[in-house]
Every structure is written in C-alpha cells, then in structure tokens.
Amino acid sequence: MNGAQALINTLVDGGVDVCFANPGTSEMHFVAALDTVPRMRGVLTLFEGVATGAADGYARIADRPAAVLLHLGPGLGNGLANLHNARRARVPMVVVVGDHAIHHKKYDAPLESDIDAVAGTVSAWVRRTGAVAQVGADAEAAIAASRSGAQISTLILPADVCWTDGAHPAAGVPAPSAGTPVDIGPVAEVLRSGEPAMILIGGDATRGPGLAAAARVVEATGARWLCETFPTRWERGAGVPAVDRLNYFAEGATAQLDGVKHLVLAGAKSPVSFFAYPGVPSDLVPAGCEVHVLCEQHGAAAALAALADEVAPDTVASVAAASRPELPTGTLTSMTAADVVGALLPEGAIVVDESNTSGVLLPQATAGAPAHDWLTLTGGAIGYGIPAAVGAAVAAPDRRVLCLESDGSAMYTISGLWTQARENLDVTTVIYDNGAYDILRIELQRVGAGSEPGPKALDLLDISRPAMDFVKIAEGMGVPARRATTCEEFADALRAAFDEPGPHLIDAVVPSMLG
Amino acid sequence: MNGAQALINTLVDGGVDVCFANPGTSEMHFVAALDTVPRMRGVLTLFEGVATGAADGYARIADRPAAVLLHLGPGLGNGLANLHNARRARVPMVVVVGDHAIHHKKYDAPLESDIDAVAGTVSAWVRRTGAVAQVGADAEAAIAASRSGAQISTLILPADVCWTDGAHPAAGVPAPSAGTPVDIGPVAEVLRSGEPAMILIGGDATRGPGLAAAARVVEATGARWLCETFPTRWERGAGVPAVDRLNYFAEGATAQLDGVKHLVLAGAKSPVSFFAYPGVPSDLVPAGCEVHVLCEQHGAAAALAALADEVAPDTVASVAAASRPELPTGTLTSMTAADVVGALLPEGAIVVDESNTSGVLLPQATAGAPAHDWLTLTGGAIGYGIPAAVGAAVAAPDRRVLCLESDGSAMYTISGLWTQARENLDVTTVIYDNGAYDILRIELQRVGAGSEPGPKALDLLDISRPAMDFVKIAEGMGVPARRATTCEEFADALRAAFDEPGPHLIDAVVPSMLG
The missing domain is CATH 3.40.50.1220 (TPP-binding domain)
Known part of the structure; x- marks a missing residue:
C-alpha cells in the first residue's frame, strides 16, 4: 500500500469520506488511489476556493469534516479566502496540500513556495509528513485535531510520500472528548x-x-x-x-x-x-x-x-409561529424578493446567505417559514455562497439548498455552478443583480471618505459596466437559468427550481438600494 | 492631505500610474483619493487574481510596476497564485494591501488575519505603515525596492493611516542603479x-x-x-x-x-x-x-x-526569416489551430500563452510570423493568461494581444473577461476547448500512477461533464464570442477579432491530445 492509499483509507475510517478536489501533478497518486477506496467520494472543482468553501458548507451541515485536496502553494492560495471563513465558522476540515517530493524541494522548481507559512494563517494544526511510515498516523492526528477543536487541520503531503510503498492506515480516530463542564x-x-x-x-x-x-x-x-x-x-x-x-x-x-x-x-x-x-x-x-x-x-x-x-427549570421555550408573507406582485426589489422567498421557502431548506445589502429584509420575511437552517458569511471574505451551497447539498442530498447571492460576491467563485451541475445538486441560486458593490457605496459614506464621491471612486464600485448576464454565465456552466424582473416571474422561477431536481439559477434583477 | 492621497501621489510621481483594484471597506479612502490624483488610472477587477495577474502582464510589457489594491488577508489570498507567477517572472509590482485601522486589530474582528505571513511568501519587500507621517516614505521605498530588484513590494496599509490627515508625498523615487558589471x-x-x-x-x-x-x-x-x-x-x-x-x-x-x-x-x-x-x-x-x-x-x-x-566582435547575429504556414483547412485540432495562428498573427502582437498541452506546436508555427512578444506561465500557477492579457493590453493600447488559453486554466480567473470588456481592451482570447485537464492525463501516466487508471481517477481529470459553453460565458461578461470547429471558422473568427476594436473570445473546439 502506498502513502496515498493509506491516507485515503485513514480518512474514510475516520469518517472523512468526501474530498473536494482540484488536483495537479503532485497529487496524481492521491487521485489514482481513489479507485482503490470505494468509500471515498471525490468531487471535482474548477477552482480551489470552491473546494474549500464546499468543505465549509459540508461541515456545517454534516457536523463532520470533509477533506480538501489542493495543489501546492498556489492552490492553497486560491483556497485561502474560504479557509478564512471556515476558520471563523469553527468548522472541522482536513486540508491536504500536495507538495513536491522531499528530494525535489531544494531545487526551487517553479512551483516551489512556502506552503507552511500560508497554511499556518488559517490552520489550527499543520503538519508536513516526512516519511511514508508516518502518513497514517499524521492523517489520524489531522482528523482528531480537526474534530476535537472544530478547526482546520492542514496536512502537507510530499509527492514521494504518496507514491512510496510501505504505508499503513492508522487504526482509527478516537471520538472527540466532551468538553469540560462550565461553572454556571x-x-x-x-x-x-x-x-x-x-x-x-x-x-x-x-x-x-x-x-x-x-x-x-x-x-x-x-x-x-x-x-x-x-x-x-x-x-x-x-x-x-x-x-x-x-x-x-x-x-x-x-x-x-x-x-x-x-x-x-x-x-x-x-x-x-x-x-x-x-x-x-x-x-x-x-x-x-x-x-x-x-x-x-x-x-x-x-x-x-x-x-x-x-x-428556568420549569420554563418551556416559546417558539416562532408558522407564518408566511403574502406573495407580493409587481416590480421585483430586494424588499419584495424577500417576501417571495418567505412565501415559498421549502420545509427543511438550507439557506446559504451571501445576499449582503440586498438581503436585509430576508430574516423577517422568513421568520415564520417552515424550519430551516441559515448559513452566513462568518469570516467576511466574499465568494463563499456558491461553494458553501455545493458542500451543503453534498452533505444533505434530501434537502433543498437555496443560495441567496449578491452579484459582486458571486463572481469570486462563479465556477462552483459547474460543480453543482456536475454533481446534479439540488441547489437554487438566486443572484441579486443590482449591478453595484452596494455595501461599498454605503461604506464609502460611513467611513467618511465619500460625502462627495468623485466619478472615479463611484466607478470602482459600479459593476454594471458592462452588465453581466448571469443567465448566460450559468447556462455556460451547465446550470439552467432564467431572469426575473417581477415578483410573479421570481415566484414562478423559484417554484420551478424547487420542483425540479438539480441546480437552477435565477437572475433576480433588483434596483440598487442607493438608487 | 490624508495618507491615501499621499500614497497615490507618491506612486504616480514614482512612475506607478495604473492600479488594478478589488477594494473593500478598509480601502475606501484610497478609492476616494483617486479623484484627487488624475494621473492615476484605476482598473476594477471582480477577483483579486485578475488584479495581480494583470499587474504581472502590465510589468512585462511596460517595464515598470503597476500597483495592485487588495482587501485584507482574504483579498491577498485570492491574489496569491498570480503573485507567485509574478515572483517567478521577476517583474516589479507594488502591492497595497489594506488592513484594519491600527487600533482595531486587537479586537480580532472577523476579517482579521495574518497578512504579513502570507505577503512574505511572495514579496521581496514587505512593510506595514505604522503612522501617517511614514506613508510617503514607505511608498517610495516600496517602488524603489520593486524597481531595483524587479520584484514584488507589498505595503500593508492600515485604514486609519489612509484616512488621517498630515501626510506628505515622498520627494521622488531614485532611478534603479545599474547592476555591477560581471566578469565575462x-x-x-x-x-x-x-x-x-x-x-x-x-x-x-x-x-x-x-x-x-x-x-x-x-x-x-x-x-x-x-x-x-x-x-x-x-x-x-x-x-x-x-x-x-x-x-x-x-x-x-x-x-x-x-x-x-x-x-x-x-x-x-x-x-x-x-x-x-x-x-x-x-x-x-x-x-x-x-x-x-x-x-x-x-x-x-x-x-x-x-x-x-x-x-564575437565581428559577428552579426542571424535572425529568423519571415515565413508563415499555409492556412490549413478542415477539422480544427491543436495542430491545425497552431498553423492558423501562425498564418494570421498580426505585426507586433503580444501573445499570452497558457495553452499548455494544446499549444505544443505554436512555437514552430509562429517562428517566422511578424515580430511579436510571447509571455509564458513563469510560475506554473494556472489562471494567469486572461489576467495577464488584461495587463498587457493596458500597457500597450496600440498593440493586439492574443491570449491562447486552455479551458481548464481559463476557469480560475474567467472574470478577467469582464475587465477586458469594461476597459474595451484589444484582447482576443482563444479557448482551447478540449474538455479535459490533458496535462494531468499525461502526468498521471508519467508519475507512474496511472498505467491502468480507474474511472474515479479519470473522472477527476475530465471537465467535459458538463461541457462548458465558453461563448455564453464570455457573452455573459460582455465579451463578443463565437465558436470554431473548423480551420476556416477559426481563421474567420481570428481575422474578425483582430480587425475590430475591443475584446473577443473564440471557443476553439479541439480534440483532446489523448483521444
């Protein structure tokens, strides 16, 4: 058994049986080893930030870590923003970063870089496996550290450790110990x-x-x-x-x-x-x-x-009453869109919320909708929504995932739509298409920089020139899409998306909050 | 004058008058200050890897640094892969990473992270400006370090340094000193x-x-x-x-x-x-x-x-003779596509080459084409082509830029097409659309991992499921596009793209090298 096979066996034995991957040459033995371990599911992404964001969304719903497979320092860099969000979310994750073979590192080949330094900024646990005999124990320790602290473990894996024979999977990952009781x-x-x-x-x-x-x-x-x-x-x-x-x-x-x-x-x-x-x-x-x-x-x-x-020994908790807004009609705005969502949100939905300024009224509009989970942008690094929806849907194939996404934020990790199509995930993505970094137009005022903003400043916050066509972008990645400019169109599109398996995207054209 | 204004003035006085930007709240004073310095051009990107790759392409053609404006640690992370390529290219660049205000850092707000550690992995020079009085001198030192060593300088700029008054631009950046003569x-x-x-x-x-x-x-x-x-x-x-x-x-x-x-x-x-x-x-x-x-x-x-x-005091260098391949006809393949490019490449073109396996015959097919520049993937981190084409076109508005791009690589930084449309850049992007990570299919064999690759391994290298429609993706970002499946269609599309101002994309459907 080579190192890659021992690693994957240890991962699945430790309950880590999904790997969101964007591999390269140094990870080819890991990729080849997937066929030797049927229990491990590999999910391909076209960009590493989709893989790390998906692992975050997965952990939030599955309550256990997924693995992520990244290629060297640049792959880790591309995944870093969503690792930052996952660090702030305190979710467990096992990140495997392939590296050059140990004997190759001293040559400073073009892809050589300081992986350890970058990994250390987001990982509570970082280890570089130095020999094939260690890979099982290192993987076990990575899982245990990740699960016990609900945090990111990063295992840096030289290519030769993967391809060398003589590895053994670890015996098994101990269950996380219960925390110490607090003094109330x-x-x-x-x-x-x-x-x-x-x-x-x-x-x-x-x-x-x-x-x-x-x-x-x-x-x-x-x-x-x-x-x-x-x-x-x-x-x-x-x-x-x-x-x-x-x-x-x-x-x-x-x-x-x-x-x-x-x-x-x-x-x-x-x-x-x-x-x-x-x-x-x-x-x-x-x-x-x-x-x-x-x-x-x-x-x-x-x-x-x-x-x-x-x-409160005898107190029973009050709960929210069932209540949905009336379905509005007429022009679609971020206000009326919230009511449409509240009126139609399915039972047991998982809402991935990166709607930013456009979503301010969503919480009240959905407060009495059937019980659901709401995932938020814990670390503030935009581009988490589409990837997190991938992971949530992989974790809960029997639930509907509704990803409420700003147009600006969507473009950081837009290729996650392709993975949604590839895996036929039940994700409905709503793009709040207002053509602006509206939050920055608000912040420009709030920081005192823009009481009289000039044309160059305003232009840098305007993403309507050129207008993006999210229907075409989604269709180009294999996701059926339609545009909605009225409440009726939005409601029709949402109903159709919830009724049909697989991913859908709705380009919800709404005016900017700032006019 | 506040710190942001002093910074931008120092940059333009030091010959840095283009800034590729993806700002956030902590950079709002920088954005506002752009209107006070007409000589600085701000170019908006939708993803930081486009900004850093554009600054790389710009420096390769302009022979001087551009500035890049990034938002905190996650923004730097998103830009890291193309900073890696730029480090390997040994090009000058001034990266400005906005950070929280100095007094705010201790609160560990959600976007707080270790910017310095990440910046250090790609930058030859890193400094964190600690007071508004220092910003001019720090910017001057950043430019000087970048230009003298042809390397990346990263200036970490707290928001309060930007917004505080009392700053002064630096007097001027000294010209890089000539290198020491070598002993031949x-x-x-x-x-x-x-x-x-x-x-x-x-x-x-x-x-x-x-x-x-x-x-x-x-x-x-x-x-x-x-x-x-x-x-x-x-x-x-x-x-x-x-x-x-x-x-x-x-x-x-x-x-x-x-x-x-x-x-x-x-x-x-x-x-x-x-x-x-x-x-x-x-x-x-x-x-x-x-x-x-x-x-x-x-x-x-x-x-x-x-x-x-x-x-060789009396030797005159031989040069390549003018010679173009015949325009081929019939089925488009990576072989025939190379001849079409060789037959039609315009005088003075800038070729940005990220064609990987599909481009192996391009050098010989273009060897006798009119003189041109060829930019390559210096650091091996894919996703550099579309951004580098942005920067090259900004640096040389009078030249045609031809970006030869693999389908897999294109998807890391695809939103660079939008910036090409926004700035109306004369860039023609050719996507070699073979539906596979072909280089990895080759490497899987070469590393000895895949003499009999299994279905899961092969599936992770197959990006044809679902097929991407690059015409729709490009049009969705404002770039006119067409598909070519024959040499005649490809030649027509290339000629049309070279004849018309602004960006174009050609989805060149070619078979995988491996069948």
Missing part, C-alpha cells in the same frame, strides 16, 4: 440580580437545543438575548425559538446593546465593530457594562442547557 | 576551449538585445543555446534571432542537454525538472557537465553583450 454559578447569579442583562449566543448555541435553552433562560429571568451577527448555522423558522442577530452596523449594534449592564457571552465573542470608522469606538460593549463569559464557541449549547436547568 | 573572462575561456557548450538564456536576455548578443556568441564559438522553458517575455518572429526553449518534460530537456560539457547560465537558473518523478533525477545537468554562471536574471542581456564583444 456566576452567570446564574447575574441573571437573578434583576439588572439589565443581555445574553449573546453563538457557536453551537445557534441550533435547536442551544436556542431552546437560551429561550428558557431569558423567559424565566427577563434578560434579553441576541445571536452573533454571522452564525455558522442558525436554525430558525416555525417551531424554533426566535432570536434576532446583533446588527452588522456598529450604530445598530450599539442601539441593541444600549442600557445593558451585564453582557453574557454564550459561545459568542464580545461584540466589536466589523470595520473601524474614524471617531467611532471598535468595542461595542456599552460603558459600565460588565462582560461575563459563560462558555466558548463549542459547548455553548450544553452550558446554556445547564444554565436553563438552574434558573 | 571565465565564460569566454570556456567557450573558446572548443568543448561542447550550451548557453541557457533567461531573465532579461530573452528580448532583442540579449538574443542578438547570445546569437553572436553561439555563431562565433560553435556553442549551442537554449532559452529557459518559461521566459517572462520572449521576443521572437521574423527579424529576431531564433532560439528554442528548454523542454518542459525532463526527458526532452535531458535529450537537449545530452553531451554538453559546459553549461553557461545567462539569466537562467540551472535546469531542474518541473516536477519530481519516481526514479528520475530532478537535476537535469548531465553527469560530468560543468555549470558556469555568467549572470543573474537581471543584467543578463548586458553580460551577453559584453561577452559577444569579447568572443
């Missing part, structure tokens, strides 16, 4: 004090059990609660306790936190402004407010459950 | 010895003066010569001394170097295999061959001129 006493005391308190939930507390526990706590104690701005996986809709998110804009978050004397962090980080602005504080904790850390990102649901049993 | 004596002696010698040229010796000098030397001394496999800018065609390239495949290079007793490196690195293969040496220098370094990449042309004056 101090927070319970704070909540019983009657002083104005806010619980900010995040991490694994944004799913059913964590939400139910937090809802019981706030109902019993009178505290308020919010969810972090960019949850990894947010369960919501009819039958699920409803929570608002901390506002993206610092002004909004400050208003939400106004008057709070105790801020309890349950899996969320202490709130800070997404960007800095001249003269505006970055730290959003109100003056005089005490911050209490209940728990880290993982174990937040368990900590909240313990807290609920302590302060 | 030892090499002259080797060449006069009569023993079998090979001169391997590279760096700046692959352009007119260097080629002429090297041609004189080999004609006077009986030495042979070759050009490095992936020259940064290779001047060739009728009236230019003709040189073959070192073969990409180690077997071919070994045959070319067989029997050589003295290998003289004139701007080229000592030949090594691009990848390692089991049982095959990486070092391609024949046993018993002595290696003599005449000079580094920069100054190679000057060193060869001095050498020619010493060993």
Whole structure:
C-alpha cells in the first residue's frame, strides 16, 4: 500500500469520506488511489476556493469534516479566502496540500513556495509528513485535531510520500472528548440580580437545543438575548425559538446593546465593530457594562442547557409561529424578493446567505417559514455562497439548498455552478443583480471618505459596466437559468427550481438600494 | 492631505500610474483619493487574481510596476497564485494591501488575519505603515525596492493611516542603479576551449538585445543555446534571432542537454525538472557537465553583450526569416489551430500563452510570423493568461494581444473577461476547448500512477461533464464570442477579432491530445 492509499483509507475510517478536489501533478497518486477506496467520494472543482468553501458548507451541515485536496502553494492560495471563513465558522476540515517530493524541494522548481507559512494563517494544526511510515498516523492526528477543536487541520503531503510503498492506515480516530463542564454559578447569579442583562449566543448555541435553552433562560429571568451577527448555522423558522442577530452596523449594534449592564457571552465573542470608522469606538460593549463569559464557541449549547436547568427549570421555550408573507406582485426589489422567498421557502431548506445589502429584509420575511437552517458569511471574505451551497447539498442530498447571492460576491467563485451541475445538486441560486458593490457605496459614506464621491471612486464600485448576464454565465456552466424582473416571474422561477431536481439559477434583477 | 492621497501621489510621481483594484471597506479612502490624483488610472477587477495577474502582464510589457489594491488577508489570498507567477517572472509590482485601522486589530474582528505571513511568501519587500507621517516614505521605498530588484513590494496599509490627515508625498523615487558589471573572462575561456557548450538564456536576455548578443556568441564559438522553458517575455518572429526553449518534460530537456560539457547560465537558473518523478533525477545537468554562471536574471542581456564583444566582435547575429504556414483547412485540432495562428498573427502582437498541452506546436508555427512578444506561465500557477492579457493590453493600447488559453486554466480567473470588456481592451482570447485537464492525463501516466487508471481517477481529470459553453460565458461578461470547429471558422473568427476594436473570445473546439 502506498502513502496515498493509506491516507485515503485513514480518512474514510475516520469518517472523512468526501474530498473536494482540484488536483495537479503532485497529487496524481492521491487521485489514482481513489479507485482503490470505494468509500471515498471525490468531487471535482474548477477552482480551489470552491473546494474549500464546499468543505465549509459540508461541515456545517454534516457536523463532520470533509477533506480538501489542493495543489501546492498556489492552490492553497486560491483556497485561502474560504479557509478564512471556515476558520471563523469553527468548522472541522482536513486540508491536504500536495507538495513536491522531499528530494525535489531544494531545487526551487517553479512551483516551489512556502506552503507552511500560508497554511499556518488559517490552520489550527499543520503538519508536513516526512516519511511514508508516518502518513497514517499524521492523517489520524489531522482528523482528531480537526474534530476535537472544530478547526482546520492542514496536512502537507510530499509527492514521494504518496507514491512510496510501505504505508499503513492508522487504526482509527478516537471520538472527540466532551468538553469540560462550565461553572454556571456566576452567570446564574447575574441573571437573578434583576439588572439589565443581555445574553449573546453563538457557536453551537445557534441550533435547536442551544436556542431552546437560551429561550428558557431569558423567559424565566427577563434578560434579553441576541445571536452573533454571522452564525455558522442558525436554525430558525416555525417551531424554533426566535432570536434576532446583533446588527452588522456598529450604530445598530450599539442601539441593541444600549442600557445593558451585564453582557453574557454564550459561545459568542464580545461584540466589536466589523470595520473601524474614524471617531467611532471598535468595542461595542456599552460603558459600565460588565462582560461575563459563560462558555466558548463549542459547548455553548450544553452550558446554556445547564444554565436553563438552574434558573428556568420549569420554563418551556416559546417558539416562532408558522407564518408566511403574502406573495407580493409587481416590480421585483430586494424588499419584495424577500417576501417571495418567505412565501415559498421549502420545509427543511438550507439557506446559504451571501445576499449582503440586498438581503436585509430576508430574516423577517422568513421568520415564520417552515424550519430551516441559515448559513452566513462568518469570516467576511466574499465568494463563499456558491461553494458553501455545493458542500451543503453534498452533505444533505434530501434537502433543498437555496443560495441567496449578491452579484459582486458571486463572481469570486462563479465556477462552483459547474460543480453543482456536475454533481446534479439540488441547489437554487438566486443572484441579486443590482449591478453595484452596494455595501461599498454605503461604506464609502460611513467611513467618511465619500460625502462627495468623485466619478472615479463611484466607478470602482459600479459593476454594471458592462452588465453581466448571469443567465448566460450559468447556462455556460451547465446550470439552467432564467431572469426575473417581477415578483410573479421570481415566484414562478423559484417554484420551478424547487420542483425540479438539480441546480437552477435565477437572475433576480433588483434596483440598487442607493438608487 | 490624508495618507491615501499621499500614497497615490507618491506612486504616480514614482512612475506607478495604473492600479488594478478589488477594494473593500478598509480601502475606501484610497478609492476616494483617486479623484484627487488624475494621473492615476484605476482598473476594477471582480477577483483579486485578475488584479495581480494583470499587474504581472502590465510589468512585462511596460517595464515598470503597476500597483495592485487588495482587501485584507482574504483579498491577498485570492491574489496569491498570480503573485507567485509574478515572483517567478521577476517583474516589479507594488502591492497595497489594506488592513484594519491600527487600533482595531486587537479586537480580532472577523476579517482579521495574518497578512504579513502570507505577503512574505511572495514579496521581496514587505512593510506595514505604522503612522501617517511614514506613508510617503514607505511608498517610495516600496517602488524603489520593486524597481531595483524587479520584484514584488507589498505595503500593508492600515485604514486609519489612509484616512488621517498630515501626510506628505515622498520627494521622488531614485532611478534603479545599474547592476555591477560581471566578469565575462571565465565564460569566454570556456567557450573558446572548443568543448561542447550550451548557453541557457533567461531573465532579461530573452528580448532583442540579449538574443542578438547570445546569437553572436553561439555563431562565433560553435556553442549551442537554449532559452529557459518559461521566459517572462520572449521576443521572437521574423527579424529576431531564433532560439528554442528548454523542454518542459525532463526527458526532452535531458535529450537537449545530452553531451554538453559546459553549461553557461545567462539569466537562467540551472535546469531542474518541473516536477519530481519516481526514479528520475530532478537535476537535469548531465553527469560530468560543468555549470558556469555568467549572470543573474537581471543584467543578463548586458553580460551577453559584453561577452559577444569579447568572443564575437565581428559577428552579426542571424535572425529568423519571415515565413508563415499555409492556412490549413478542415477539422480544427491543436495542430491545425497552431498553423492558423501562425498564418494570421498580426505585426507586433503580444501573445499570452497558457495553452499548455494544446499549444505544443505554436512555437514552430509562429517562428517566422511578424515580430511579436510571447509571455509564458513563469510560475506554473494556472489562471494567469486572461489576467495577464488584461495587463498587457493596458500597457500597450496600440498593440493586439492574443491570449491562447486552455479551458481548464481559463476557469480560475474567467472574470478577467469582464475587465477586458469594461476597459474595451484589444484582447482576443482563444479557448482551447478540449474538455479535459490533458496535462494531468499525461502526468498521471508519467508519475507512474496511472498505467491502468480507474474511472474515479479519470473522472477527476475530465471537465467535459458538463461541457462548458465558453461563448455564453464570455457573452455573459460582455465579451463578443463565437465558436470554431473548423480551420476556416477559426481563421474567420481570428481575422474578425483582430480587425475590430475591443475584446473577443473564440471557443476553439479541439480534440483532446489523448483521444
């Protein structure tokens, strides 16, 4: 058995049986070895950022790591932005970066570069396998590190380690150990004090059990609660306790936190402004407010459950009622589009949200839709939506995936549509086609740079020259597509996409928020 | 004057007056400042790899750096693969990476990451501007370092440095100093010895003066010569001394170097295999061959001129005769397509070559075409062609740019077509559409991994499922396109594209080399 075969066997034995790949010459033995391990599914992408984003989306839904296969330093570079998002999402992932054979590295061949330095910026665990005898143990350690900390493990794999015989798969990956129980006493005391308190939930507390526990706590104690701005996986809709998110804009978050004397962090980080602005504080904790850390990102649901049993033993969590907006008619705008989505969202859908400015009304329009998962842009690196939808659909073939995507963000990783077609994934992509980097037109004002923006500045935020035709782009990659300019057309297109297997794209032409 | 204004003023005063940009919130003051400096041209890209590849292509033709504006660590990551190629091309470039405001970094906001570590892997010079008073001097130093070493300078620019007033542009960037003259004596002696010698040229010796000098030397001394496999800018065609390239495949290079007793490196690195293969040496220098370094990449042309004056004072360099292939007819293949290109290549064209396997016959088919420049994939990171064509066309608006692009490679940076349309650049992109990663199908055999490749392995190298429609993809980004399946259609399409201003794409459907 060569190193590549031992690696793949160790991966599938460790529960990692999907590999999103964009291989090159140094990974050819890995590719050849796929045929020797039937349990491993290889999913080809045309760009590495699609592979890493897909592994993120997969982990959020499957609750276990996928593997990613990348080619040398440039392949890792292309995958880096979505690895950044995955790092912030705290999802498990095993990244395999092929490298030159060990004896070849000293020659500084054209593709030689410092893989370790780049991998270190996004990976909690990095190892370079130095000999074929080590590959099984290294792969096992990569999986264990990834699963125990819900983080990225990167294994740098020289080509000769792959092609050399004499490897053995590892015996098996130990199950992640349960976290240490947290001391809920101090927070319970704070909540019983009657002083104005806010619980900010995040991490694994944004799913059913964590939400139910937090809802019981706030109902019993009178505290308020919010969810972090960019949850990894947010369960919501009819039958699920409803929570608002901390506002993206610092002004909004400050208003939400106004008057709070105790801020309890349950899996969320202490709130800070997404960007800095001249003269505006970055730290959003109100003056005089005490911050209490209940728990880290993982174990937040368990900590909240313990807290609920302590302060709200008899309280039953309220849940959102079933309720959908009326189907609107007439001109399609980001406002009316939100209502169409709310009216038609299927039961058990997975929503991948990279709609940015165009999506501001989506949460309220879908609050009473059938229960669904909502995945968000955890790290702020745009280009995550289309790839994450690939991974979510691979993880949950029995669910509909709705990817709500901005036109500007879509173009970073547009080739993910091709992988959706190749794998016949049930993904419906909606492009909010407003022809502008609208968020930047807003930010240009907010940072104080553009009270009177000049024509060159505005031109750099305008992507309508030339207009993109997303129907043609999608069809060119094998995804059926249509354009919608009215609510009726949008509703028809959404219904048709949800009814028919395989991927679809809807080019939803909406006006810019800024006119 | 704020920091952003001082930066842009310093750049244009230092001869850097084009900025390929994909900005975000932390770069909004830079964007706003563009309107205060009319001499700076901002060119928007939809993906950072297009910006960095464009700056590479620009520098190869303009012989001076462009600036690149990137957004934080993820933006740098997206640009990394083409920065890798530019590093290998030894071209000057000034990369500006916007970062969070200095006071904001400690909060570990979602987009926070280790920019410095990633930048260090591709940049010869990295600096983080710590105060607004420093921005002018830092920008000046970035330009000077980039120009003197023909390398990448990366300036990490916190948002508050941009928005704070009190900055001053630097006084002016000093001209790069001339390199130290090399001692040509030892090499002259080797060449006069009569023993079998090979001169391997590279760096700046692959352009007119260097080629002429090297041609004189080999004609006077009986030495042979070759050009490095992936020259940064290779001047060739009728009236230019003709040189073959070192073969990409180690077997071919070994045959070319067989029997050589003295290998003289004139701007080229000592030949090594691009990848390692089991049982095959990486070092391609024949046993018993002595290696003599005449000079580094920069100054190679000057060193060869001095050498020619010493060993070939009265020799006149031979040049390639004007000669074009007959226009072929019938089925389009990569063979016949090469002859069509050779028959129609315009005078003074810039050829950006990322045709990989489909392009193997292009050099001989174009050897006698009117003089032209040939840009190659210096670092091996695919996805450079479409972006480099953007930059070359911006640098030389009076020349035709022909981008010869593989289908697989095209998809990494396909959105560069949109920038070509936006800037109305005279770029003709030919997609060699064979539906496969053909180079990997070859490499799978060569690395010994695939004598009997299985269906999963072959499937990961097959990009014909689904077939991509490059006509639709191009039209979707505003570039007129047509498909060619015969030589006649291809010739018609090329002629039409060369005759009409603005970008065009030709989807050249060719069979896979492997059937």
